Amino acid sequence: MRILLSAIYPYAFLLLYLIIPFDEYFRAPPNILLAILVVAFPFVVKKEDFKKLKSIPIAIFLALFAYLFIDSFLAGRLEEDYKFINKVMIAVGLAILYIPVADVKKINSAIIFSALAAILFSIYNFVLITDATGSFALGDSPQVVESLLVDRLYLGLLSTFSILISFQAIQKKYHPNNNYYLANIFINFVFIVLIASKIAVISLFVLVLIHQFYGQRKIWKLIIAFVALTAVVGLFLILKNEKGSQLYKAEVANQNAPPAFIQNSMTYELRAVVWKCATDIINDEGFNLTGIGFTETKNKLVSCYETKIEDPKKSEEFVTERYNTHSQFLDFYLSAGFIGLLLFLLFIVVSFFTVKKQFFPTAMLAILVMYCLVENVFHRQIGAYYIGFILIVLITSAQNSENNRIKDI
Structure with a gap:
């Protein structure tokens, strides 16, 4: 049984990343594949596989996830913010589920x-x-x-x-x-x-x-x-x-x-308005240590859209869509406070110093930073999947760095 699951497991991972873009058309398959990976994981993982997780960047990311969960729980907003925290959990889960996979080339x-x-x-x-x-x-x-x-x-x-x-x-x-x-x-x-x-x-x-x-x-x-x-x-x-x-x-004629x-x-182009509202909220709130929550951040943005956008049609559009901050850095600061933003920045900086000698993971980190500047990547399931892929790259790269140091000794 274990041999069969070990043979199937990497291809289930491969298939998951193959069909991710089609998630909106096929909701069930990605969730089914994730369930298969979760069920098979205890049967295929080995004790030595967990050594792949022994890297400071991964530890910091796990600390970020733990902080988001504990912060929301203590503030009594876990039920409201669970939808977002679940996306972070998907990224963490994919990194953990990856460790029995021997060949990252398949992914x-x-x-x-x-x-x-x-x-x-x-x-x-x-x-x-x-x-x-x-x-x-x-x-x-x-x-x-x-x-x-x-x-x-x-x-x-x-x-x-x-x-x-x-x-x-x-x-x-x-x-x-x-x-x-x-x-x-x-x-x-x-x-x-x-x-x-x-x-x-x-x-x-x-x-x-x-x-x-x-x-x-x-x-x-x-x-x-x-x-x-x-x-x-x-x-x-x-x-x-x-x-x-x-x-x-300008609206064109109906014909x-x-x-x-x-x-x-x-x-x-809506980011100028969204970022202006996010800045106003930051100024109103002052220094924020633990954040106001992801749902409350959206609520305050909606209130800003209602009062700051003069055009009624534009205001209605923004309110209806409930546009988020369109910046993961702004979102972490508003929703999880200075501690949440600090942990995320620490993850990026430590990851860079861990893999800076390798182009591929360094490039992945650069992509992460650039996209987080203009998008809330954790607000979409597809974003969580691809952050999970970046974590997998960091895991394999940190492992390669460790192996190279051993060879040099």
């Missing part, structure tokens, strides 16, 4: 194929919608937004993972698989550009910059670093100069308006 392959499947699905939807509307547009167009399998931000994150994994897998000497990895990099990069995922494009430029600090120092690397830095600064200035407060475009399913999918 990497699942990420690559998952990204390709999501791209194919999105392209298929785009063709259908373009045919139905009779118009063709890319970038921020309603057709693109509606056709994507998941939110553009998370699809861009998945493609960024796929590019990074493929780049890391390319061998310096000729290997037939190099062609497949290069093709995958090209496909995902073109897709990111076509769907206009700004944060994904910026992330890729930052990763190019970071990579120049690894390997031999050569003049062409300095040139690439300078170009990448210039591109990142340029993109930042462009985004900064965009009118963040222009949340709605020229696109179908309702297109109108409902349109996305706008």
